[in-house]
Amino acid sequence: MDRIMSGTLYLIPCPITEGGTTEVIPLETSSIALRCRIFIVENVKQARRYLKSLDRSTDIDVLQFYSMGKHADDVEQSSIIVHLKSGEDVGMISDAGCPAVADPGWELVALAHQNGICVRPLVGPSSILLTLMASGMNGQSFAFHGYLPIDKTDRQQGIREMVRSIERSGATQLFMDTPFRNEKLFQDILSNAPDNFNLCLAQDVTGPKERIITKSIQAWKSKSPDFLKIPMMMALGH
Amino acid sequence: MDRIMSGTLYLIPCPITEGGTTEVIPLETSSIALRCRIFIVENVKQARRYLKSLDRSTDIDVLQFYSMGKHADDVEQSSIIVHLKSGEDVGMISDAGCPAVADPGWELVALAHQNGICVRPLVGPSSILLTLMASGMNGQSFAFHGYLPIDKTDRQQGIREMVRSIERSGATQLFMDTPFRNEKLFQDILSNAPDNFNLCLAQDVTGPKERIITKSIQAWKSKSPDFLKIPMMMALGH
Numbered sequence: 001m002d003r004i005m006s007g008t009l010y011l012i013p014c015p016i017t018e019g020g021t022t023e024v025i026p027l028e029t030s031s032i033a034l035r036c037r038i039f040i041v042e043n044v045k046q047a048r049r050y051l052k053s054l055d056r057s058t059d060i061d062v063l064q065f066y067s068m069g070k071h072a073d074d075v076e077q078s079s080i081i082v083h084l085k086s087g088e089d090v091g092m093i094s095d096a097g098c099p100a101v102a103d104p105g106w107e108l109v110a111l112a113h114q115n116g117i118c119v120r121p122l123v124g125p126s127s128i129l130l131t132l133m134a135s136g137m138n139g140q141s142f143a144f145h146g147y148l149p150i151d152k153t154d155r156q157q158g159i160r161e162m163v164r165s166i167e168r169s170g171a172t173q174l175f176m177d178t179p180f181r182n183e184k185l186f187q188d189i190l191s192n193a194p195d196n197f198n199l200c201l202a203q204d205v206t207g208p209k210e211r212i213i214t215k216s217i218q219a220w221k222s223k224s225p226d227f228l229k230i231p232m233m234m235a236l237g238h
Numbered sequence: 239m240d241r242i243m244s245g246t247l248y249l250i251p252c253p254i255t256e257g258g259t260t261e262v263i264p265l266e267t268s269s270i271a272l273r274c275r276i277f278i279v280e281n282v283k284q285a286r287r288y289l290k291s292l293d294r295s296t297d298i299d300v301l302q303f304y305s306m307g308k309h310a311d312d313v314e315q316s317s318i319i320v321h322l323k324s325g326e327d328v329g330m331i332s333d334a335g336c337p338a339v340a341d342p343g344w345e346l347v348a349l350a351h352q353n354g355i356c357v358r359p360l361v362g363p364s365s366i367l368l369t370l371m372a373s374g375m376n377g378q379s380f381a382f383h384g385y386l387p388i389d390k391t392d393r394q395q396g397i398r399e400m401v402r403s404i405e406r407s408g409a410t411q412l413f414m415d416t417p418f419r420n421e422k423l424f425q426d427i428l429s430n431a432p433d434n435f436n437l438c439l440a441q442d443v444t445g446p447k448e449r450i451i452t453k454s455i456q457a458w459k460s461k462s463p464d465f466l467k468i469p470m471m472m473a474l475g476h
Contacts, residue, residue, distance in 0.1 A: 011371045021266070024361045028261035101370055101377040110374030110436075113452040121371040123262045123444065125361045132339055133249045133359035136348030139339040143381035143409065171381065198348075206361065214351040 007089040009080075009112045010036060011105070013098045013124020014050045017207035022053050024206050029122040030054045036091035038083050040066040040076065042104055047093045068092075068104050077108050084117045098126045102146055102176075127205045127233045128174055134212040135172065135200035137237035142172040148185065155185065159192040162236055166197065172237035182228040186220075193217050193236060200235040201225055245327040247318075247350045248274060249343070251336045251362020252288045255445035260291050262444050267360040268292045274329035278304040278318050280342055285331045306330075306342050315346050322355045336364045340384060340414075365443045365471045366412055372450040373410065373438035375475035380410040386423065393423065397430040400474055404435065410475035420466040424458075431455050431474060438473040439463055 012033045015024055022030065034055050041047035044065045051058055066076045080090055094103035098121075112119050128144050143165065148158045162173040177185045189199060195218040202212040213225070214235075250271045253262055260268065272293050279285035282303045289296055304314045318328055332341035336359075350357050366382050381403065386396045400411040415423045427437060433456040440450040451463070452473075 023266035023269075024264045026262045026264045026361075028259070031261075098367060098371050100372075100374075101367065103377070106374055106377045109372065110452070113374045119372045119374070119450055120448070121368040121443075121450070123264075123361075123363045123368070126364075126367050129336065129339065129364050129367050130359040130361070133336050134338075134347065134357045136338075136344055136351045136357070139341070139344045140384045141382060144379060145409075146378045171383075205359070210358070212357055212359070214348070 005085075005087055006117050007084045007087050008118045008120050009084060009109065010089060010091045011099045011109070011119070011121045012036075012091045012093050013122060013126070014047075014093055014096065016097045016125050016127050016205060020207060024125045025054070026123050029124055032120075032122060033091055033093075034058060036089050037062065038064045038066075038080075038088055039091045039093060040068050040080050040105075040108060041092070042068055042094045046095060050093065068108065077111055080108060081111060081115050081117070084112065085115065096127075098124055101126060102128060102144070125206050127202070130205045131200065131202040131212065131233040131235055132172060132174060134202065135198075135235040135237070136214050137172040137198060137200065137235055138170050139172070141169060142174060142237075145173065145175040147177055148175050150181070152184075152188070156188050156192055159188055159236075163193050163197070166237055170238055172235055174233060174235045176231070176233050179228075179230050179232070182232055185234075186224070186228060189234075189236065190217060190221055195221070198237055200237075202233045202235070203230055205233065243323075243325055244355050245322045245325050246356045246358050247322060247347065248327060248329045249337045249347070249357070249359045250274075250329045250331050251360060251364070252285075252331055252334065254335045254363045254365050254443060258445060262363045263292070264361050267362055270358075270360060271329055271331075272296060274327050275300065276302045276304075276318075276321050276326055277329045277331060278306050278314065278343075278346060279330070280306055280332045284333060288331065306346065315349055318346060319349060319353055319355070322350065323353065336362055339364060340366060340382070363444050365440070368443045369438065369440040369450065369471040369473055370410060370412060372440065373436075373473040373475070374452050375410040375436060375438065375473055376408050377410070379407060380412060380475075383411065383413040385415055386413050388419070390422075390426070394426050394430055397426055397474075401431050401435070404475055408476055410473055412471060412473045414469070414471050417466075417468050417470070420470055423472070424463070424466055427472075427474065428455060428459055433459070436475055438475075440471045440473070441468055443471065
């Protein structure tokens, strides 16, 4: 296990919104992405397009791509570790935002640590973090739950658990759902959270239709949002 | 309350490490920062230095700075809202990383929402998010607790509560402490977390001494880290 000889596993964020501007990607992140020759990515076509958008002169054909799914294939993961151990750097790119956060990739990062490989996370957009910043809610402690349960009873129970968490610790609770369930989720929140709590709806974060609005549950009850049909991050808190 | 007439409150991240490179700041973030003329900042001297580092030709003397503390002054907050309502943009900059996340600023963001002001979070470094990405732990659900309690009994209870959270939900738990308490915190974690849990220690994230290492509690017990004396983010999980 020789750290000096091994390559580095770089975690490379990409824009959150489809076809989004690379102006949200810092210079350090794009420089390192353009130096890597081997990648493990969620979607090969999309990753190629992203690398090309960082520098049009990039020769995509000399790059080597491995695929990862929600449960990355063991064989592909082993190949990546072999590359890293032989001193080659590897870049990880997921579909939107930061790899391994609300996106696949963390199993391979864990495997890298087990093999004594250096892991470097690079800076880029995260809809979770950006929503928290802009929510106007407690940013000293918070929790992210991913997707709430699909089943109505379980979902309502999930909301009530978040309410208890907020009452107990004051921690802001972040979560999301698919666009076609947003309306139901919104109604379930209005029915299960106290009137004096705040709910932040964040749509198309970093995109052209970005809109981040925080109101009390009481205020949302008197005027529902007209923009529940697109991907959205939500935050509930004091 | 006219959204079209009002200015925008921009949340402007800065480097995490003192004197850190602006290569971690995306072009969109720096362009907007350089367009603002009014700022509310945690530390005026540091904010001036940061804006200068984004563009040496910036005329710092024409900029207007308001201060915010851990509990931002009501008068300063009201002045900012007046600026925003009169159509002027305002930039918020905290000491390190993202404003309003483990840093002051969220009360003013809340006030902006109450006044119907548009809030735009900009992309930049967050040691919480970067540690989570690089930890190799569950990034589908997680919680951040800030500083654990100083009192030994309370701190140990806090650790045991995080252990129960992990056992119940699998959510990764992130937290930090001041450098001189890291050694005690580390020992308390070893004594209170199961051997098969993982602990990630992330030091100087994005800085020249960055080192992010995840090992099982059992492995940490047999070989303690030699780098507990500097600021660190920690993650505990499966």
